[in-house]
Amino acid sequence: MAPWLQLLLLLGLLPGAAPAPNEPRAAGAQAWELASPELLEPARFALEMYNRGRAARTRAALRVVRGRVRRAGRGSLYSLKATLVEPPCNDPTVCQLPVSKKTLLCSFEVLNELGKHMLLRRDCGPVDTKITDDKSETFSSFLPLLNKDPLSQDFSVKMASIFKDFVTTYNRTYDTKEARWRMSVFANNMVRAQKIQALDRGTARYGVTKFSDLTEEEFRTIYLNPLLKEEPGKKMRLAQSIPDLPPPEWDWRSKGAVTKVKDQGMCGSCWAFSVTGNVEGQWFLKRGALLSLSEQELLDCDKVDKACLGGLPSSAYSAIRTLGGLETEDDYSYRGHLQTCSFSAVKAKVYINDSVELSQNEQKLAAWLAKKGPISVAINAFGMQFYRHGISHPLRPLCSPWLIDHAVLLVGYGNRSATPFWAIKNSWGTDWGEEGYYYLHRGSGACGVNIMASSAVVD
The missing domain is CATH 1.10.8 (Helicase, Ruva Protein; domain 3)
Structure with a gap:
């Protein structure tokens, strides 16, 4: 292994460096005593998340579960109370000190949406600990x-x-x-x-953000979009390249083509925000009106994508065409969870005619952006949990272009102190990053920014 790879592995920053979650399970780890069979799968998932990364001999067993369930759109939210028994540990290679068997009382919140579980909360302590x-x-x-x-x-x-x-x-x-x-x-x-x-090789500063009390797993599960790297997108035709060289800098925010920064909340709906941002820009350039469009319509009515569990821009474009357009944010407001589709064609204010895939050459992307408008892209969100400001430029092994998991919107580009950047509109609110924006190194394919670029077409 190369010395720099060894360094990253030791630092715990290399993707896949965490202990594998699928080691053999300890005996008794599935000793269930459930108040209701409906709790079986969410309780099993909660236990798997609790034991993730633990050696087999140190994994806890779940003994008793009580809970309640409430519906959330087409999904269910389980609030569980569970007793966990952690086995004794006397192996010096695993435990720093001998540890006797102990019992924990845990509270879990597990969301099951479209057949996939997400752990939203975990709170464990000794059974005799007073809750206050x-x-x-x-x-x-x-x-x-x-x-x-x-x-x-x-x-x-x-x-x-x-x-x-x-x-x-x-x-x-x-x-x-x-x-x-x-x-x-x-x-x-x-x-x-x-x-x-x-x-980091750029000018970015990392530190305290509103996500700093979340584990890496919680952040990834709640805010990111695994479908971007796991599923192939709908094939779109390749857009014709712009023959002209791009201007040295460009910013659609100063030209009225970009709505205010929005907040996707605790929902992996970045794909919808990326697409609506692109369509907002396309409609502005063709019709002269900047309208804030509805992401919730896509969450509820796009039957191919998976709402808060993720989606693909290519599928979202198809859904907009199939539905017959997009309503505005005012008419179909954002709720941040899956609801019954209530789209009204009468209220649709915007339509698209087609969608196109863009070049992976960043100079051609810049030329297209300056001529045609903001671009929907997907990136690897490495480091974004702690990003505060500046131009991010992670090492390529840390921010692999093949592990993209977050959809955003390119709104401009330029240079700061001779460092080239992309200006990126995010969907985590204005209390993150530079008033809701992220700046990423331009020209090096940083974090896969050039891999999945696309746009709607409005004739």
Whole structure:
């Protein structure tokens, strides 16, 4: 293995470096005592997520489950209370100290939508731990969690202060047990952000964001779009290239072709926002009117894509044509979860005639953008959980173009201090990045930005 690959593996930043989740399961790990058979699959999934990355001999067994379920569109949201038994551990190669068997009380929230499970929340603690919402507990009580790590006391004190500021800034509320867990996640994320920072070749700064209390798995499951790398898109015709050289810089925001930054919420609907952003720009260029269009219509009425579980721009274009157009955001407002389709052709304000695939040559992309409007693209979202500002330029092995998982909108390009960039409209609200925008290195195929570029066609 090359020395730089070994370095990335040791830092835990190389995709696939985490322990494999499919190791043999420990004996008794499926000893179910369920209050209802309907809880079997969500409880099994919650346990698998809890045990993910653990050696077989240290995996917990789930003993008792109680829960309730409520419907969410075409899916179900399960709120589970479970008793987990962690086996004793006396193996010095696995456990730093001998650990006796212990029982945990856990709360899980599992969303099942279109046959796929997503873990939205996990909160575990000893059975005899008192659950409380006492907000007066001082943050110094969280420090023992960090003392178990090879981190200095000074680091722990500083991290507790930063976490307290984070909780205040983003208006977080946790009970005592979850606060301890989130403090631990936050501290690990800050270390990870520092590693990403050290290896970035651009001007980007990484650190505290509104996603800093989420595990990598939670962030990926809730906000990203795995279908982009797992499923082939509908084949579109290749657009004719623009023969002219692109201008040195371009920005459709200053020309009135881009609506305000939106927020997809806790839903993997980036594909819908990328497509509506493109159609908004195309309609503006052809009709002279900038309309904010409905992403919720696509979530509810596009029967090929999978709403909050992900989708493909190519399929979304086809859905718009099949439906007969898009309603505006005002007429069909965003809810962030799957609902019954309520599209009305009478209310449709925008239509498209076709969709096209664009060149993977970034100079040709820039020329097309400057002439034709904002472009729907998909990228690998590596590092974006902690992105604050600047031009991101991750190492290619960390941000593989073949592992794209987030759809966004190219709205412009240019240079900052001789560093070329793409200006990218994201869909995580204005309290992320540079007022909702992401800047990515241009000209190197960074994070696969050139792999899945497309646009609607309005005649």
